[in-house]
Amino acid sequence: MFQEAEPVGSGEVIRAWGRLRQRVPEGSSQLAYLNRLTGVGFSDLRHLREVRTWCAHPEEHGYPAQDEVDRALACARKALSRLPTIPVTASSGTTVANGACPDAARCPPSASAEPLSTAGRPTASPGPAHVRDRTAERRPTPLEAAYREAKNACAAEPPHEAVAAADRLLSIAEREFGPTHVRTLEIQYEVAQWLGDAGYYQEAVDLLDEIVACRVDQRGADHPTTLAAEHLLGWWSARCGPWTEAAELLLDVAARSARVLGPDHPDTRLSASDVAEVAEDGAALDAEPGTAAGWFARQRRAAIIDLAHPGTPAQTQDLLARWRILASAATRVLGNAHPETLAARIEQAYATHQAGKVSEAAELYDQLSAHVKAHRTADAGPHDRRPPSERGMPDTELVSALGTVLDGALGPEDPTILLVLLLAAHRKGEDGDAEGARLQLADLTVRLHEACGPDHPRSLAARRELAHWTGESGARDDAHRLFDELARDTVRVLGRRHPTTLLALQGQGHWAGECGHAEYARSRLTDLVLPIAAAFGADHPTAIRARLQRARWTGESGEVAAAHRQFEELAPWAVRALGTGHPITVQVLLGAARWTAEAGLPGAAAAQLREVLDVLTRELGADHVTTLDARERLVQWTGDSGDPQGAYEQCERLIPDLERVFGPEHWTTLVARYNSAHWACAAGRHDLAARMFAALEDAFHRVQGPHGTWTLSVQHRKANCVGEAGDTAQANRYYSELVPKAMAALGEADPTARLIKQWAEHWRNRHRS
Numbered sequence: 001m002f003q004e005a006e007p008v009g010s011g012e013v014i015r016a017w018g019r020l021r022q023r024v025p026e027g028s029s030q031l032a033y034l035n036r037l038t039g040v041g042f043s044d045l046r047h048l049r050e051v052r053t054w055c056a057h058p059e060e061h062g063y064p065a066q067d068e069v070d071r072a073l074a075c076a077r078k079a080l081s082r083l084p085t086i087p088v089t090a091s092s093g094t095t096v097a098n099g100a101c102p103d104a105a106r107c108p109p110s111a112s113a114e115p116l117s118t119a120g121r122p123t124a125s126p127g128p129a130h131v132r133d134r135t136a137e138r139r140p141t142p143l144e145a146a147y148r149e150a151k152n153a154c155a156a157e158p159p160h161e162a163v164a165a166a167d168r169l170l171s172i173a174e175r176e177f178g179p180t181h182v183r184t185l186e187i188q189y190e191v192a193q194w195l196g197d198a199g200y201y202q203e204a205v206d207l208l209d210e211i212v213a214c215r216v217d218q219r220g221a222d223h224p225t226t227l228a229a230e231h232l233l234g235w236w237s238a239r240c241g242p243w244t245e246a247a248e249l250l251l252d253v254a255a256r257s258a259r260v261l262g263p264d265h266p267d268t269r270l271s272a273s274d275v276a277e278v279a280e281d282g283a284a285l286d287a288e289p290g291t292a293a294g295w296f297a298r299q300r301r302a303a304i305i306d307l308a309h310p311g312t313p314a315q316t317q318d319l320l321a322r323w324r325i326l327a328s329a330a331t332r333v334l335g336n337a338h339p340e341t342l343a344a345r346i347e348q349a350y351a352t353h354q355a356g357k358v359s360e361a362a363e364l365y366d367q368l369s370a371h372v373k374a375h376r377t378a379d380a381g382p383h384d385r386r387p388p389s390e391r392g393m394p395d396t397e398l399v400s401a402l403g404t405v406l407d408g409a410l411g412p413e414d415p416t417i418l419l420v421l422l423l424a425a426h427r428k429g430e431d432g433d434a435e436g437a438r439l440q441l442a443d444l445t446v447r448l449h450e451a452c453g454p455d456h457p458r459s460l461a462a463r464r465e466l467a468h469w470t471g472e473s474g475a476r477d478d479a480h481r482l483f484d485e486l487a488r489d490t491v492r493v494l495g496r497r498h499p500t501t502l503l504a505l506q507g508q509g510h511w512a513g514e515c516g517h518a519e520y521a522r523s524r525l526t527d528l529v530l531p532i533a534a535a536f537g538a539d540h541p542t543a544i545r546a547r548l549q550r551a552r553w554t555g556e557s558g559e560v561a562a563a564h565r566q567f568e569e570l571a572p573w574a575v576r577a578l579g580t581g582h583p584i585t586v587q588v589l590l591g592a593a594r595w596t597a598e599a600g601l602p603g604a605a606a607a608q609l610r611e612v613l614d615v616l617t618r619e620l621g622a623d624h625v626t627t628l629d630a631r632e633r634l635v636q637w638t639g640d641s642g643d644p645q646g647a648y649e650q651c652e653r654l655i656p657d658l659e660r661v662f663g664p665e666h667w668t669t670l671v672a673r674y675n676s677a678h679w680a681c682a683a684g685r686h687d688l689a690a691r692m693f694a695a696l697e698d699a700f701h702r703v704q705g706p707h708g709t710w711t712l713s714v715q716h717r718k719a720n721c722v723g724e725a726g727d728t729a730q731a732n733r734y735y736s737e738l739v740p741k742a743m744a745a746l747g748e749a750d751p752t753a754r755l756i757k758q759w760a761e762h763w764r765n766r767h768r769s
Contacts, residue, residue: 243282
């Protein structure tokens with residue numbers, strides 16, 4: 001449908017539409033006027049206008065395909081050729097060439113001028129010249145005569161006895177076939193089209209009401225012919241009644257058409273375009289300003305509140321289509337910068353992400369972010385790249401800008417404003433302020449309960465975020481309790497297999513493990529892996545995260561071999577489905593390396609971790625805490641695999657980075673210095689290790705006190721290295737001071753105190769010998 005290269009004829013399309021627009025008087029509907037002026041159908045003119053917009057503004061979607069441009073060119077040339085020759089009367093009727101339907105795209109194939117049959121015998125259809133020549137050989141049937149009379153009467157300028165002729169045709173059809181026969185419905189559909197084109201809008205609407213009811217009973221509400229009839233009903237209703245109700249009907253038809261026929265089907269595109277056109281024309285003719293904005297606001301709230309629980313895939317598709325059409329129509333009618341347009345677009349992106357379409361949601365957020373930043377001051381900074389953990393979610397700058405723009409326009413308790421605050425709290429947590437996110441969410445949860453109700457998915461999502469960031473801020477027991485309560489409520493409201501319920505149960509299991517219940521977490525997540533894969537898809541990030549958590553808690557519960565096997569199976573799957581740089585893939589690869597080491601293969605674990613480090617450095621940066629933690633693990637596994645000198649050298653390269661990021665006396669930095677001294681000793685460099693441990697004494701003394709476990713352990717390691725370097729006498733002097741201090745501080749039953757006492761005895765015996 002779209003392409004990057006500019007198609008041939010795009011400039012001619014733009015110029016031709018400009019010439020046609022010049023002929024439209026100010027205040028008139030462009031399509032309606034040009035239809036009367038040229039006789040070109042509404043659908044062709046509408047397509048020409050759409051293609052002109054795509055050609056003039058390719059930055060959003062790209063250029064239209066060549067076949068679309070060719071069709072638009074044909075329409076433009078036909079319309080231009082008719083400008084000086086087709087007269088326009090003062091009547092509201094439509095000039096029709098050769099008696100053809102001026103808007104054939106609104107007619108389904110079954111409603112076109114196909115041959116009618118009487119008593120099962122096919123006969124010719126009145127209309128085209130070659131058919132008329134054939135039917136001239138015999139007397140037309142009453143149905144054929146009535147068909148021709150009604151069609152010509154509606155097409156006349158002005159329409160002459162159109163309603164009476166239509167009634168006669170419908171009476172004959174009902175008598176011939178029966179009131180609900182498919183042929184009767186087809187004729188009724190054509191008659192409704194003719195009456196609407198002739199300006200008899202109310203008569204067309206009354207007839208279409210009957211057609212829709214019959215087609216719903218016979219073929220179902222989502223059958224293409226039912227959708228076509230409902231679309232025509234909405235189109236003509238806008239001409240004789242409140243445009244707001246007609247636009248709402250067209251919106252519903254467009255959403256269902258997107259699911260049934262596909263979002264790029266011509267009928268779907270026509271219905272979606274008509275939503276905007278009806279709203280645009282209605283707003284232009286409405287005496288009271290703000291009616292269009294109010295209509296979009298009502299539709300937005302209805303999509304949030306009334307369609308809150310899409311329990312089936314079909315309902316989810318309808319909801320996504322509704323947001324897509326609303327956002328597009330609001331952009332066309334209200335403009336890019338209108339608050340209702342921005343609100344519809346943020347809701348569309350959020351619903352897309354909630355439906356599991358992460359990459360599509362990321363693209364929508366990027367488009368919205370680029371637009372918002374383009375309308376800010378000229379010296380605004382460049383677009384910031386979101387961290388990889390937030391693919392499919394908005395960045396901090398976008399959330400802040402939307403909150404500023406929408407708060408004053410929509411009000412503090414509008415559901416979309418509360419959504420923006422929910423996204424802002426999520427971003428705050430992802431940016432490292434888990435406690436700040438928890439505090440914001442505690443207040444936001446109460447406000448969402450009041451605005452949307454306690455059982456609304458948005459309220460449940462806020463509770464899930466609150467539970468998660470409560471755990472991340474350190475209150476693991478509280479997080480486990482909150483997820484327990486959330487799981488019970490989601491099961492009650494949505495059922496056990498609903499995706500929102502599965503996410504709550506997943507959080508319940510994970511935080512149970514974080515609270516020390518590893519076996520429960522393993523069992524819970526094992527039960528959830530298959531339902532989550534069925535609900536989200538096996539390649540969805542949520543499904544892969546569930547397998548990751550199951551493997552982790554399998555290992556934590558003591559089944560190391562099973563955890564190692566599960567991670568080995570999951571790693572290539574995550575790389576294929578999400579890519580090497582995806583945050584969940586990185587966690588999987590880190591887990592695979594960890595449980596490879598736990599399985600007794602530190603060399604293989606170190607090799608795996610080196611590959612992951614390149615990804616971490618590229619995606620998160622060399623100073624990110626996850627990157628630094630991985631480097632610490634690499635030091636450990638390098639040493640455990642039999643290369644203490646390599647571990648010492650890696651640790652020495654790591655320490656300056658830790659001092660720069662955390663500070664020289666941060667606990668992480670001091671532990672790294674301890675490990676460096678340990679690997680220097682293991683590599684046989686005992687004098688160097690003794691000096692390194694001696695240099696650590698004062699730092700641990702300041703951080704932990706003179707009797708802290710680590711302070712005593714550093715003194716023990718210093719004495720041990722001095723003895724290994726050959727000075728057993730000095731080692732004995734160190735231990736003679738250390739043993740009483742350790743026994744007094746830790747107690748004789750403490751493992752560290754007993755270890756110090758054993759090594760003191762060892763060096764005493766070595767010195768005597």
